[in-house]
Amino acid sequence: MFSDYEVVIGLEVHAELKTKTKVFCSCKNEFGSEPNSNCCPVCVGMPGALPVLSKEAVFLTIKAGLTIGSQISPLAVFERKNYFYPDLAKAYQISQLEKPICVGGGIKLKSGKNIRINRIHLEEDAGKLIHKSEVIGTFIDYNRGGVPLIEMVTEPDISSAEEAVEFLTKYRRNLIFASVADCKMQEGGMRCDVNLSVRKKGDKKLGTRTEMKNLNSFKSVQRAITYEAKRQIEELEKGNAIRQETRKWDDNKNRSFTMRSKEEAEDYRYFPDPDLLPVRISEKTITKAKAELPELSEQKRERYVREFSLPKYDAEILTNELDTALLFEEASRLTNMPKQVSNFIMTYVLAKKKERDNLSVFDVISADNLAYIIKAISTNELTRPNALMLFDMVCFTDKDAKSEAVKSGFISKLSEAELESVVDFLIEQNAQAVKDYKLNQVKVENFFMGQLMKQTKGKADVNKGRTLINEKLQKYKN
Ligand SMILES: [Zn+2]
Numbered sequence: 001m002f003s004d005y006e007v008v009i010g011l012e013v014h015a016e017l018k019t020k021t022k023v024f025c026s027c028k029n030e031f032g033s034e035p036n037s038n039c040c041p042v043c044v045g046m047p048g049a050l051p052v053l054s055k056e057a058v059f060l061t062i063k064a065g066l067t068i069g070s071q072i073s074p075l076a077v078f079e080r081k082n083y084f085y086p087d088l089a090k091a092y093q094i095s096q097l098e099k100p101i102c103v104g105g106g107i108k109l110k111s112g113k114n115i116r117i118n119r120i121h122l123e124e125d126a127g128k129l130i131h132k133s134e135v136i137g138t139f140i141d142y143n144r145g146g147v148p149l150i151e152m153v154t155e156p157d158i159s160s161a162e163e164a165v166e167f168l169t170k171y172r173r174n175l176i177f178a179s180v181a182d183c184k185m186q187e188g189g190m191r192c193d194v195n196l197s198v199r200k201k202g203d204k205k206l207g208t209r210t211e212m213k214n215l216n217s218f219k220s221v222q223r224a225i226t227y228e229a230k231r232q233i234e235e236l237e238k239g240n241a242i243r244q245e246t247r248k249w250d251d252n253k254n255r256s257f258t259m260r261s262k263e264e265a266e267d268y269r270y271f272p273d274p275d276l277l278p279v280r281i282s283e284k285t286i287t288k289a290k291a292e293l294p295e296l297s298e299q300k301r302e303r304y305v306r307e308f309s310l311p312k313y314d315a316e317i318l319t320n321e322l323d324t325a326l327l328f329e330e331a332s333r334l335t336n337m338p339k340q341v342s343n344f345i346m347t348y349v350l351a352k353k354k355e356r357d358n359l360s361v362f363d364v365i366s367a368d369n370l371a372y373i374i375k376a377i378s379t380n381e382l383t384r385p386n387a388l389m390l391f392d393m394v395c396f397t398d399k400d401a402k403s404e405a406v407k408s409g410f411i412s413k414l415s416e417a418e419l420e421s422v423v424d425f426l427i428e429q430n431a432q433a434v435k436d437y438k439l440n441q442v443k444v445e446n447f448f449m450g451q452l453m454k455q456t457k458g459k460a461d462v463n464k465g466r467t468l469i470n471e472k473l474q475k476y477k478n
Contacts (some may be wrong), residue, residue, distance in 0.1 A: 007229045008159065009163075010157075011192060012154075013152045016188075016189045017148040022146035022147055023123075035139070037143065045089035045091075072286050078272070086140055099278070103118075103119050104118070115155070116155040123148075127141055156197075161223075161225040198236065210246070304318060304338075323360040324361050326362075331367045337378065352365075352396075363396060372402050390410055422460070423468050426451050438478060
């Protein structure tokens with residue numbers, strides 16, 4: 001029965017902007033401070049306090065729009081969205097309805113399908129309610145109240161959980177690469193509402209939709225969509241109607257349930273905020289935002305292939321996250337060995353990163369240490385096994401790789417004379433191998449290389465050792 005239906009999904013995605021201050025006052029925009037320490041009369045809604053719009057927040061919203069090809073409105077208006085909830089002290093949220101800052105745009109999926117974007121508007125975040133099981137009652141932390149939030153709204157162009165996740169991944173990446181937002185999902189820096197309806201294939205009319213609020217991981221988005229689509233189809237098959245409502249997704253129970261009947265824009269009695277003038281956005285500002293917009297993930301991907309001749313596969317992995325791209329670029333600049341850097345990051349650094357949650361590759365290793373290790377391998381200052389051991393030792397620490405290598409005796413310190421005496425000793429000790437040299441030169445040379453490394457505990461210079469062994473064995477060739 002499921003194959004008779006199609007799923008229609010629209011997303012509303014909230015992201016907290018990376019500004020220094022809140023959007024209508026000069027309080028710090030900072031996560032994790034002492035509760036209610038970043039507050040003032042404006043952001044807790046004291047009578048008589050007046051909002052002053054942050055230019056930085058408007059500018060970052062423009063940049064966010066540019067990453068997805070939005071038109072920037074020459075005139076933007078802030079409106080009051082009226083509702084009461086304890087996390088919103090004023091009983092209205094300053095938001096935008098009729099004239100948002102960014103209009104239109106789109107994101108192309110791998111399949112070539114374009115997901116159209118309706119708008120991005122700027123608004124203020126609400127405070128946070130904290131429930132503790134050991135205490136009766138609710139705590140309120142207003143630090144988040146007034147933090148600038150952009151809400152991006154798509155057209156209902158998404159038709160599956162997979163498409164939704166791909167779209168969100170790309171949008172999130174754009175905001176991070178453009179330095180507009182950090183989008184730390186675990187800190188609530190990015191939250192997503194899913195509007196979903198189903199209809200019989202071929203139907204022109206959209207079905208009744210439900211909205212699932214505040215999904216804070218891509219996994220929740222995926223599971224919530226799968227669950228809700230199935231639920232709606234089953235209801236329709238039973239002959240029941242879908243109620244337009246807001247539903248709450250419970251990640252632990254893996255199901256959604258009714259929260260309240262869905263409200264419409266008019267229920268909020270939006271009206272232009274009399275405390276804030278309409279905002280004029282000049283061509284000059286837009287040009288400046290365009291000029292400042294850094295390279296995004298896809299641009300970096302293309303450049304890595306073009307400039308460093310990396311395989312597309314490497315380029316894609318390196319540009320999935322901004323920090324990985326930056327580590328690659330910096331270590332490549334220091335070593336001039338982009339392919340080796342790419343290999344090392346993909347094989348070792350990313351594997352290490354996976355061991356611990358929510359860390360950046362820069363927490364795994366600094367560009368300087370990575371560059372040192374890669375150069376040391378290529379010049380044979382370190383053997384590969386020692387280099388990897390060194391990598392393990394300096395991971396997740398502030399230690400300097402070079403000093404650690406010296407301290408641990410990893411660096412080959414054998415003088416040429418010492419190296420020669422070891423090779424002479426080995427030739428003397430292994431008469432049978434010397435005899436076999438005329439039968440299989442490569443095999444015997446490899447045997448002596450192995451013995452040399454064993455005897456010197458890996459401290460011999462590989463190239464010098466090999467040359468020396470080859471020279472010494474010449475006389476046994478015939
Ligand atoms: Zn404030």
